[in-house]
Amino acid sequence: MGELRVIDGGGEVAVTTRLSDLLQWARKWSLFQYPFVTACCGMEFMSTAAPRYDIARFGAEAPRFSPRQSDVLWVVGTISQRQGPAVRRIWEQMADPKWVVAFGTCASCGGFYDNYTTIPGVDKVIPVDVYIPGCPPRPEAVLDALMLLQDKIQANDRKPIVVPPRLVPERAPGRTGEGNS
Amino acid sequence: MEPADELLNDQASLELSADPMRLNMGPSHPAMHGTIRMVIDLDGETLVNLDVQPGYLHRGFEKSCERGTWAQVFPYADRLNYVSPMLNNVGWALAVEKLLEIEVPERCQYYRVILGELARISDHFTCNGASAMELGAFTPFLWLLKVRDWVWDILERETGARMTHSFGRIGGMAAPPTVNFKDDVLRVIPEVHKVVKETEIMLLRNRIFLDRMQGVGVLTKAQALSYGVTGPMARSTGIPYDVRKDHPYLVYDRFDFDVPVGEDGDNWDRFMVRLEEIRQSVRIIEQAIEQMPDDGPINVDDPRIVYPEKDDVYTTIEATIAHFKLVMEGLRTPKGEVYSFTEGGNGELGFHIVSDGSGTPYRVRVRPPCWYNLAAAREMLLGGMIADIIPTFGSVNMIGGECDR
C-alpha cells in the first residue's frame, strides 16, 4: 500500500498508488444524487430513472434529498434568479468530494430564456463538472454524461466538459477512454 | 394531600405552552413537484398557517413572447405545461387562429386531437405515478413511466422529439402524420389499458394508500369556484366543467366520451378522476383514429399564414418572398384582443392575446390552470398534518413551468 501524503490543493488528501484508484472506483459506481429538479428536464430525468434507460445499472439511482448525504448535484432545469441563493447554499452544504452536473441547456447556459429572470447557466453560481446540452437532452445523453463523469472521477480530473453529440457510436465517450470524440 | 397532587388539581390540564414552529419546505424538496417554497407554521404536526410561495421557476414567458413573432411563441408555449406539451401547442395555435378567424382542415383537427390526448394521458401518468411514488409505492410509478415512454415513442416518431415538440403551427401542424401513425397508436392502446389496470390492482385496495388519500386535502365546491379551480381538481369537487364538453373546440363534439366527476374533493377523488380520464382519453383517441381521414391537407391553404413548401421557396420568387415576410415580420394579424381557452392537462388553459396588427404579439397572457389550483391548495392543507402536504400537493399537479411561467 502507498503512504499517505498531504498534497496541497483544496484541502484534499491525495493518497498515492492503487488505494486512490480503488477509492475512485468505489465512488464512481455509487454516486448518490441530489436531484435539484426545477423544470422540463425533470421529465427526462425521471425517464432516465425509468426502466428503459435505467440509471440504476450505473449505481447512480439513489436520490438523496439532503445535500449532506449526496455526491453529485444534478441541476436539472432552468435556474431563475430567485433560485440562485438556494442552489448556492445547497452546493455549499455538500461535503467533498462533490461534483455538479448541469442537465439541459437552461442549466448550462440559460437556454433561450435570455431575460431578466434567468441565470444564464448555473455555472455563474457554482462550478460545474459536466454540461449536458439538450432541451431536454435525451436520456441517452444523460447516460453519456454519467459515464463521462465516471471517467473523470476515476481519473481525478476536475476540468469541466460538455457532453459531445454521439456522431459515431464507436467513438462515443467512454469507449476509447477520451473525453472528446 | 401531597403538595404535588395539589398542583395537579389546580391546573387540571397541564399543558406545555409552545409557539408554533416555523418550517421551510422547498424550493428544492422531494415532494415539491417542480419547485415551490412553503413556509409552514406547525403546532405539533398540525398546520396552523401556511404561506405558499411560487415563482421559483418564473422564466419570463409573457415578456419573451413580446419580442418574437407569433410563430416564435411555440417553443415557449411548449415549456408551459411540460408534461403535456402538445396541449399547449394546440392551445396557442387555436388562440392565434381565433384572432385570424380561420379554421384548420379536418384532418389537422383530428391530428391535433389525437396528439393532444396522447399528451394528456402522459400528463396523467406522470401525475398519478409521482403521487404514488411519494407515498412509497415505487412500482406503479415505474410501470406508468414505462408506458409513458411508449407514448413518447409515438410522439417522437411524429414530431421528432419526445417532449417539448414545438410541433404546432398557426394554420396547421409542422408536418403531416407519418404513414404508420394509426397503427402505432392502435398498438399502444392495449398497453395503456393494461398498465392502468395493473396500477389499479396495486393501489386501489391498499390500506395505506387509501388512508393517506381519502379524506385528505378536501376542497369544497364553493371554494373551488371562488379560487378559479378548473380541470381534474374542479371535477373532483363535483363541478362538471370540462372545456371539451362545454365549449367544444376542434372536433371534440363528434366524440362520445364521459367526463368523470368526483364527490368529495379529496386526494382520492383527484387520483381516481385522473385515472378514469386516461380511459376516456383513450376512448377519444380510438374514435378519432377511426374517423380521421387518411389524406387531405394538414395546413390551411393561405400563403399569408402558412409557410410555402420548401421546394417552391427555393425555386419560385413568390414563395421566396412569402417565406421571407413570414419569417422576418411574422404573420400579420388583425388588431384586437382575444381570449381562447382549451382543456389543458390541469384545467382551462387560456391565452389572452392582444395584437396591435403587426407580426409581433403585443401582449400574451396565459391563464395557467395550476396557478389557481395552487392558490386553492392553501385551503386544502390548513388544519391538516404536515404529512398530508405530500399527497395533497402531488394531487394538485402543480407544473412549475405553467404555474410560474
Add this chain to the structure above:
Amino acid sequence: MSQAVVDRLNAQFGERVLETSDAFGDHEVVVALKDWVEVAQFMKDDGDLQMDHFIDLTAVDYPERESARFDVVLMTRSSVTGARIRLRTHAKDGEEPGSLAGTWSGANWAEREVWDMFGIKFNGHPDMRRILLYEEFVGHPLRKDYPIDKAQPLVPYREVSDIDKLPPFGIEEGQPFARIDWESRLSGGDNQVSPALGVQQGQRRTLSDSEAAQQVQARIEARMAQEAPEDAAEEGSGE
C-alpha cells in the same frame, strides 16, 4: 348566452357601462375605475348572472396611450348558466383599483401578480407583495419600458473561465432576437421590426461584435497558439 350578461349589465348600470364589445366572439364590458368593484360584486351576487367561477385577472400596458396607461381585465364565468364575460377598466399609472380578493379568492394571487409585473396596486388587498419575483427586485418587468435583459442577480455571478462558453445573454449584450426595441421606441427612436435590418442600419450589434465574444475569441486563440506546436493533428478545444 353571454350576450344576456352584457344586456343585464347594461340594464343595471346604464350610463356607467362605457363600452361593450363582441369582437371575435368574446363579450366584453368596459367600466370606469371607480365602478370596478361594484360591478364585479354585482356580477357575482346577482341571481341572473351568478358569475361565481373566477377565471382570470390581468393587465395590459399601453405606455403610448395618454388617457390611461393600463387596462385591467377580469374574466369570469358562471357555473350555473355557462356564460362568460370579460370586464375591463382603464387605470392611470399610480391609480389603484379596488381589490376583488374579497369577492373571489382567486383574485388574491392574480392581483399580486399584476402588482409584481405591472406595478398596479390594489386597494384593500390583504397581502400586497410580490409573488413571482423576489422582494429585492426593483421595477415591474411586464411594463414596456423595462428592458427584457436587465437582470438583477441575487447571487453575484462568478467568473467562468475554465470552459469556453460565450456568455450568450449577458446584461450588456442587448437582445439580438428582439423584434421591437421598446426602449428606443418609447424615447422617440426607431421601431425596427427585423433584427437583420436593425443590424444593417446600425441600430444594434450582432452578438459576435460584442466585447464578451471578443474576449472569448482571444482566449481561444491564445490557447490554440499555445497548443499548436505540440498538437498538429487534432484540436481539442471547443468553440
